[in-house]
Amino acid sequence: MFKIGGRILKSRLFVGTGKLPDYSLIEKMYSEAKVEVFAVAVRRIGPNTKHTKNVLEYIPKDAITMVNTSGAMNHKEAVKIAQIGRELTSSDWVKVEIEKDTKYLFPDNYETLKACEILVKEGFKVFPYIYPDLNIAKELEQIGVEAVMPLGSPIGTNKGIGCEVLLKPIINEVKIPVIIDAGIGRPSHAAHAMELGADAVLINTAIATSSDPVKMAVAFSKAVEAGRLAFEVGLLKEYEYAQASSPLDEFIKG
Amino acid sequence: MMEYLKEALEVYSQYENYIPSFDEAREILIKEFLDKSDLVKLLNIEDERLIRIMAKKAKKLTEANFGKVIMLFAPLYISNFCQNGCTYCGFSNLKNCPRERLEREQMEIEMKSLKDEGIDSVIILTGEDRVNSDFEYIKSACSVAVDYFSEVSIEVYPLLENEYEELAKIGVVGITIYQETYQKDDYEKLHLFGPKKDYEFRLLTPERALKTGFHEACVGPLLGLSHPEKDAFCAILHAEYLMNKFPKAEISLSFPRFRDANTGFKPSYLVSDKEYIKFLLAARIYLPRVGIVISTRERAALRDALMDICITKMSAGSKTTVGGYATSKDEKLGQFEIDDSRSVSEIVNVIIQKGLRPEFTNWVKGVGKL
Numbered sequence: 001m002f003k004i005g006g007r008i009l010k011s012r013l014f015v016g017t018g019k020l021p022d023y024s025l026i027e028k029m030y031s032e033a034k035v036e037v038f039a040v041a042v043r044r045i046g047p048n049t050k051h052t053k054n055v056l057e058y059i060p061k062d063a064i065t066m067v068n069t070s071g072a073m074n075h076k077e078a079v080k081i082a083q084i085g086r087e088l089t090s091s092d093w094v095k096v097e098i099e100k101d102t103k104y105l106f107p108d109n110y111e112t113l114k115a116c117e118i119l120v121k122e123g124f125k126v127f128p129y130i131y132p133d134l135n136i137a138k139e140l141e142q143i144g145v146e147a148v149m150p151l152g153s154p155i156g157t158n159k160g161i162g163c164e165v166l167l168k169p170i171i172n173e174v175k176i177p178v179i180i181d182a183g184i185g186r187p188s189h190a191a192h193a194m195e196l197g198a199d200a201v202l203i204n205t206a207i208a209t210s211s212d213p214v215k216m217a218v219a220f221s222k223a224v225e226a227g228r229l230a231f232e233v234g235l236l237k238e239y240e241y242a243q244a245s246s247p248l249d250e251f252i253k254g
Numbered sequence: 255m256m257e258y259l260k261e262a263l264e265v266y267s268q269y270e271n272y273i274p275s276f277d278e279a280r281e282i283l284i285k286e287f288l289d290k291s292d293l294v295k296l297l298n299i300e301d302e303r304l305i306r307i308m309a310k311k312a313k314k315l316t317e318a319n320f321g322k323v324i325m326l327f328a329p330l331y332i333s334n335f336c337q338n339g340c341t342y343c344g345f346s347n348l349k350n351c352p353r354e355r356l357e358r359e360q361m362e363i364e365m366k367s368l369k370d371e372g373i374d375s376v377i378i379l380t381g382e383d384r385v386n387s388d389f390e391y392i393k394s395a396c397s398v399a400v401d402y403f404s405e406v407s408i409e410v411y412p413l414l415e416n417e418y419e420e421l422a423k424i425g426v427v428g429i430t431i432y433q434e435t436y437q438k439d440d441y442e443k444l445h446l447f448g449p450k451k452d453y454e455f456r457l458l459t460p461e462r463a464l465k466t467g468f469h470e471a472c473v474g475p476l477l478g479l480s481h482p483e484k485d486a487f488c489a490i491l492h493a494e495y496l497m498n499k500f501p502k503a504e505i506s507l508s509f510p511r512f513r514d515a516n517t518g519f520k521p522s523y524l525v526s527d528k529e530y531i532k533f534l535l536a537a538r539i540y541l542p543r544v545g546i547v548i549s550t551r552e553r554a555a556l557r558d559a560l561m562d563i564c565i566t567k568m569s570a571g572s573k574t575t576v577g578g579y580a581t582s583k584d585e586k587l588g589q590f591e592i593d594d595s596r597s598v599s600e601i602v603n604v605i606i607q608k609g610l611r612p613e614f615t616n617w618v619k620g621v622g623k624l
């Protein structure tokens with residue numbers, strides 16, 4: 001159980017929906033992998049047509065919709081997209097995603113900060129997707145966002161926690177939850193993120209593009225639980241050399 | 255861009271006839287970042303086994319970057335008046351064909367019938383005629399379209415920067431513009447008269463649009479008009495150039511092959527399926543984040559085979575005639591012949607069967623209007 005955005009959640013696994021082959025998998029992830037938070041790109045929220053249903057119709061009513069501003073090129077667009085998203089979904093959870101470039105999809109921390117300042121004032125529960133930078137994370141904490149979502153590795157790369165040395169200080173220093181977003185390709189990566197002390201992870205590509213997204217979500221959910229449990233117990237330190245064993249102590253002491 | 259293209263063509267000429275060995279090609283395919291010479295080598299590959307490996311890599315990259323999603327859109331021809339003498343086009347001024355343009359009411363009828371089909375992303379097309387379809391006309395068509403669709407793009411004659419600015423303000427998000435051929439001498443031979451003769455003005459068009467706040471640009475050659483490998487190479491690098499210069503914009507590539515347009519024009523090169531496929535795969539591998547568009551010019555079976563490998567966007571249920579959606583028109587009057595004439599529903603079914611999700615909505619209506 002943990003508290004975030006004014007809600008108590010059981011699951012620390014958040015899932016992105018943008019790359020899914022079929023939205024009906026959302027309901028199955030909710031029931032089988034117990035995922036409670038689904039990120040939805042506002043740019044993909046379309047009306048029902050004769051071929052497709054609006055993505056929102058697939059999100060279970062007790063789950064949380066986190067609207068995502070992806071596609072926004074600057075803070076103004078992000079704010080507007082968030083406002084439209086809130087109207088469409090009645091959810092005030094917003095993942096602020098403003099990318100610096102479409103090649104690596106690195107978040108633009110500067111524009112993100114500006115968008116968050118406005119959105120917090122407007123009463124949104126703000127979850128900024130950021131490039132792992134402690135200074136920005138602290139500023140965001142100051143202005144009142146609900147959590148920070150630093151990337152683990154560039155989006156879609158499945159490379160795991162490539163930015164560990166940058167993520168650790170953020171996890172240690174900010175008091176608000178840290179959700180590792182992007183780059184997590186395997187359940188073991190997610191477990192790693194949790195062992196480091198992250199509060200949750202958000203997975204998109206690794207689940208959506210697997211051959212069985214629901215089973216993969218279950219795998220991730222278990223890994224997240226395992227990693228969290230280990231973090232709570234406290235991981236044993238790794239030592240460079242074997243520990244001296246007590247029988248020798250006698251002789252060493254002479 | 256001119257300088258960039260010149261430098262790129264120098265690399266191209268160094269490797270123009272270089273066919274990499276099986277092992278060398280495999281080495282290239284293992285790399286994470288390819289350079290320009292690698293791209294030429296991939297474009298020269300003939301060994302089918304290597305093309306299959308390319309397809310595997312392309313599929314992985316597409317899924318990682320775009321997920322299991324195919325975006326659907328449709329073109330909407332509003333006018334076929336054209337002052338240009340492009341030797342290969344059904345709307346060319348060289349051709350004596352019935353000319354028409356849709357007025358507002360007719361446009362709305364067309365838009366409604368597209369909307370009824372579920373289409374939510376359109377490209378407004380015209381020929382080039384600043385008298386019969388002047389800028390104000392295009393602008394008014396766009397302002398009607400932004401009320402109907404979440405994503406409105408244009409494929410009209412090259413405009414001026416301030417004109418793009420006006421369109422961006424009313425909510426137009428994308429531009430498609432084909433350079434037709436990047437080989438300047440061939441370009442000049444193929445365009446007999448009219449404003450389109452200005453190669454450079456056309457080449458710099460996507461930049462003018464992206465500067466003003468457009469979100470998307472799609473570029474490409476018309477394969478067959480000139481040396482295909484060379485044109486594919488230049489188009490891929492054009493996309494790369496735009497990605498570097500406008501890192502926030504979404505850049506796509508499209509590689510239409512010449513299709514008969516009842517003009518009697520015979521293209522200098524025929525591009526086989528194998529070559530065509532190789533171009534798309536090379537584009538994906540060289541630029542993992544570039545959008546790749548396939549139009550209804552290609553036949554259904556080929557479109558189906560490529561859709562889960564490297565495609566991100568497809569047109570569906572297209573008509574290339576003016577007013578063709580609401581009233582059935584003789585397809586021979588279109589800009590070119592289409593091959594995949596399946597309905598939107600039929601295409602949607604194939605996409606689903608392929609384990610992909612058809613997507614109609616790609617933009618937030620009204621966000622461009624800032």
Ligand code: SF4
Pocket residue numbers: 336337338339340343344345346347380381382450
């Ligand atoms: S290709 Fe375009 S500019 Fe050329 S004749 Fe056809 S419609 Fe006109």
